[in-house]
Amino acid sequence: MLPALAEQRWHLPEALPQQEGWEAELNSQEQPLPESLVALLWRRGFRQAKAIAELLDPPAAPAAKRHFPDLAVAIQRLQLACSSGERLAICGDYDADGMTSTALLVGVLQRLGAQPVAAIPSRMEEGYGLNAAMVERLAGEGIRLLVTVDNGVSALEALERAQALGVEVILTDHHTLPDPLPPHLALLHPECTPAKSPYRGLAGVGLAYVLAASLCQSLKRKDGLQVASHLYCIGTIADMAPLVGVNRRWLMDGLPQLAQSPLAGLQALQQVAGLEEKQLDAQAVGFQIAPRINAVGRLGDPQLVVELLTTEDPNQALALARECEALNRQRRDLCSAIEAEAMALLEADGPARTPFLLLAQNHWHHGVIGIVAARLSERFGRPAALLAGEGNGRMRASVRAPRGFAVDRALQACAPLLERFGGHPAAGGFTVKAESVAALHEQLNGLAGLWLQESGAGLPIEPEALLDFEAIDRDFYRQLQRLEPFGIGHPQPLFWSAGCRLVSQRLLRGGHLQLELAQGERTIRAMGWGWQGQADLPALLDVAFRLRLDNWQGQERFQLELAGVKASSGWEGTPELVLRRGAHTYWCSRQGQGWVVRNASGQEISPESAGDQPHPYVSSLLQEAAMALGLVA
Template sequence: MQKRWLLNEETDGELVQSLQENLGISENLAFLFAQKGIRNYEDAKAYFRPQLDQLHDPFLMKDMDRAVDRLSSALENGEKILVYGDYDVDGTTSVATFYGFLSETHDTLEFYIPDRYKEGYGVSKAGIEYAIESGFQLIVTLDCGIKAHDRVSQAQSAGIDVIICDHHTPGDELPTAYAVLDPKRTDCKYPYKELSGCGVGFKLLQAYCQRKEMSQDALLQYLDLLAVSIASDIVPITGENRVLTYFGLKKLNQDPRPGLKALVDLCKNRNDFTVSSIVFGIGPRINAAGRMDHARASVKLLLAKTEEDADAKASLINDKNDARRDFDNSITEEALLMIQSDEVLLNAKSTVLYKEDWHKGVIGIVASRCIEKHYRPTVILTESNGKVTGSARSVMGFDVYNAITECADLLDQYGGHMYAAGVTMEIENVKAFQEKFESVVASTITEDQLVPAIKIDLVIFLDDIHFKFYETLKQMGPFGPQNMQPVFVSENVHAENAKVLKEQHLKFTVKQEGTNGSIDAIGFGLGEYYDLVNSGMKFHMAYTIEENDFRGHKSLQLFIKDIKFE
């Protein structure tokens, strides 16, 4: 698939020179520092040496005082508290963190995860009825609730207070809950808006500890779960999220809780876990329980106290993940065939596919897989409990949540973010939704947004690549959305010893005229370029720099993102 290369050309030359002189660094590093918003030594220190004291005061969040007061009184008076979370990774880590921390000292809490298939996303009628029947006096929702107007009213009518901890975009009006914690509230002045759902719950616990003048050491033991939530929910790795992820990854790699250790062992990852390895290793396994059966299993795994218990629970979840992968592959093949065999779908600006027997648990994954082949906003729909439910995914720069909002008259329910959303509608509305969504996308998306882009940080020579340079790059992590690993371009290079691995991956030694060095490069899925690179033609190459550890011998290699021939 043809890709656009977007070279960062907005860097302030005077700032680059100032950083180079004042910090004693190379021009290339000064360019990268400037792109990260670093303007002086203090900025560099804050960026490269994250500290927990950089976290914001939780009481800056709207309604935090009310939430802490209500939670404190419920705990002091022995009220029954229901911790209610969504069934995805963010929701289950939220519940494991909130319930796990408070249940160490209080025994009046219980947790509740809705059934993806019987109850659907968010705060369900069945969940509120369970709370009423069981005599709960307080419900704390995590990673959901910001649009649960009817369910909150239902709980209040039964004398149950509700504290909402959510990070999704609110509607025009907020539910009439006792407290609504959501940094995306228009009237909330909290300095950082991009917390995960688990992050909002963590801030409530942080505020609770401050109010009670408790040490936060016990709470910080849950940072490994918080890092998993941040990585898996694809929120920006900037500001507060970057600090939390930095320390969460430290715990995950050095002293993970038994449940996460069991998942790490299943991933067979030889290196330290990063945001990326959580996204592709731990996250899918936690999600698999809710996709294939019930997400309670994930929470129980994350709360496991012993390695033996965790290993047994993780093994069962891994089996669910294997089954999920089979469904994912077969449905993706079916979806792609539907697109390729329909001229209208092939030429559309969006993809909206519906089949009543597709597995609800994998349709979000299928939407992402479709975008890899047909790069455009995509909604995959299936039938569940007499309704049509779907998952939407988007492309760089296009707000799929706004596009879905334009179709709200056809929907029973919807919610989400710029790049991912969920919908529920009546079966008879599917065709009208397909047509309206396509109309909205076609009238608002740009041609550039329909071509995948690679953001290039800097053009460098191969001679610029050495371990000292790489060690500084590595300290710019954790990498993730809005703090991506630097991507470089080297121009007029040529390949030697090219070969194709496993019939699809390209590997060669890359050299550059006028420089002395050579370095190994590998491009996953780029085997189609073999004949061209093997011909001796010069080309431009976009790549990231990685460390390869083979039998104790460490070397640098380039991970190819794309190749362009002149």
């Protein structure tokens, strides 16, 4: 979503080191990266050649048993289940991570001789995670072993009930560990690994994959692990797990094989999503496959996804995928309707926005309010909560927030007003009595107001490296692809380019902005999805963008996916650019191929007048001015 000019708050990155030769030192690969990509990696903390080499080709995963203390106990118990054909339950969650984790273990354990059954609670009727009623039902069916995936560590009541009934539990979870831990036979959790373990970033499906791979290795049965690897890729991307450590290695190995997966369910999902002719990269999984899986957990029965991802019958898979598609269309319609209502409520309050956006309607659907809260947070650059009726005078909420505002800490501060709550810094949820909503909003407004005072209003635009149009070609894009996969912890690069001439602009149906931009002799199309501003832009622009390569009617073309636009400053014939450093203000502007910086007294300095060895403060000031003017990466 592209915010209006007045709502954008641009922050250019830190200046690069002045020492000559640092690029060559960091870029010692056989295929050197372009300067802009080396600059980007340096700003992300890759400041040694070895670190960049490991990003491009991560090391193999170390032996899991050395990193998970309880893994041997879990494997021993599952070996017994497989050898005896035992009936056991895989207890998952209703999001894409939980459903793919469940399908992964069900599929592998079936091949190894056990009789696993999937047990996922209903979002609407039971809520998140393992509960005591589920444990009692499964125990009543003769099940004596539960394996939780993507949940379990906070299910104290359920696990105490399991212990009382003589049901053993293997916990695999990546949510916050409580103190003390609930009763269990074995626990696989990233926080139980050594401090710098490459397994630290695993989502629920990653832990399920560790368990499955270790079990197959112990039984000398590798069949089925390829399918497990593909489910791992889908769940990891869908859950937005950090793409570092083993996540990065396993995704780089698994993603190229995904489009040709033997999984009948994945082939069917590709068909209904129109992806049959395309390679399944991280973006396609995140924006095309994962939403169709998640829609089921939001609106339907998660068992549908488990059946879809474990069936070997292509006809059944296609029928189930079409059910996913129908639920996804319903999810989109619900989101659109709730978002329209939410916007109408905000507009009815006038142009001023509260620091914390909180909106409530009894009829809103619990399964999708989190999506709409995320859209509002992104659109207005402030935390947002949507509340839906739960009955008995209570409301259930989903919360989303921009980077920097800690949702979990905010809810903890409001704990006396809440019935239940939980979450992490970017997202959370809570249940509250309707009579407490006003007091809760007041307290949340106070917390968000303090945060906005410190961080500044508006949506931050934070490009990472300068990229001129003339540098954009097929070779550059190939080098950019070497940095994939992109995701949490290693996002798609955000570039910026300065002094772009506006050739044409067009507002498309749906509120999207299409621009033709020129720089030098090069013209490129740019798209601003969900443009929130006016149609008349300045003639000279600075743009922040992500680079896409589209195939349009058989022809490749580059396109800029805009994240920010602003009037270009500091170019000849345009106003000077203002720099503020502490209590001092400076004005900088271009002069031919160079630049000049002026202080409040009217004194000017340029690289030429500064000499060969300028004072460090002057040197860094000139470098900062050059970056702001778009003269260095």
